[in-house]
Amino acid sequence: MGPTPEICSELLRPLRCLIGLKQVALQRGLHFTDDLPYAAGSLLAELVHRGECRASELAQHRVVDASVVSRQVHRLEEAGLITRRPDPADRRVSLLRATPEGERELTSLEQRKAEWLSQALRDWDEDDLRRLTDLLTSAAGDLQRAAQNQNHPEGAR
Structure with a gap:
């Protein structure tokens, strides 16, 4: 049968709290730089973990408009954290991938976040x-x- 709307209503409170922790991460420097928004960092993480893919696939997976991903991709590209190449299957489309610098930056960021979580959940x-x-x-x-x-x-x- 599945959960009732009442029990799901109870779930909303801790979910709101978890979502609000994004602001804590920003305040504590658990993001890349002031020039690179939190959302762009999330997109980089997705590229590192998913591997090379099209921007449209990222937008679909993140359930956002392609224009949102396009802006984030532009910022990541300018920062040298991702690169693109033509898709051999359809040269009108680009495949995106994290650069080695992007992978290093993400590893460093995720280590800082893991250390914060480890302390908070000690x-x-x-x-x-x-x-x-x-x-x-x-x-x-x-x-x-x-x-x-x-x-x-x-x-x-």
């Missing part, structure tokens, strides 16, 4: 944290699929 049991990670990963995947299906109903199950 009283947690590691098994509990693994369970939470698994649950959040599963929930994020389901929520992302639902958002994509809402934007593209023909792809809905």
Whole structure:
């Protein structure tokens, strides 16, 4: 049957708190630079973890308009953190990939974030944290699929 709207309503509160932590990350310097917005850093992370892909694929996966990704790609390119090359299958389209500098910057940023999380969650049991990670990963995947299906109903199950 699935969860009731009432229990999902209870979930909204901690989700809002987690989303609000983005501001904490910005205030604590857990981002790249003032010239590179938080969202562009997230896009770089996605490119590093997904590998080379088209901007349209990133927009679809992030459930945002292509123009949003285009602006972020431009900033990342200017910063030397990503590069593009023509797609051999369709030379009208570019494939994007992180540069070695982009990968190094992301590794450094993620290390700072992991250290902050480690300190903030120092009283947690590691098994509990693994369970939470698994649950959040599963929930994020389901929520992302639902958002994509809402934007593209023909792809809905």
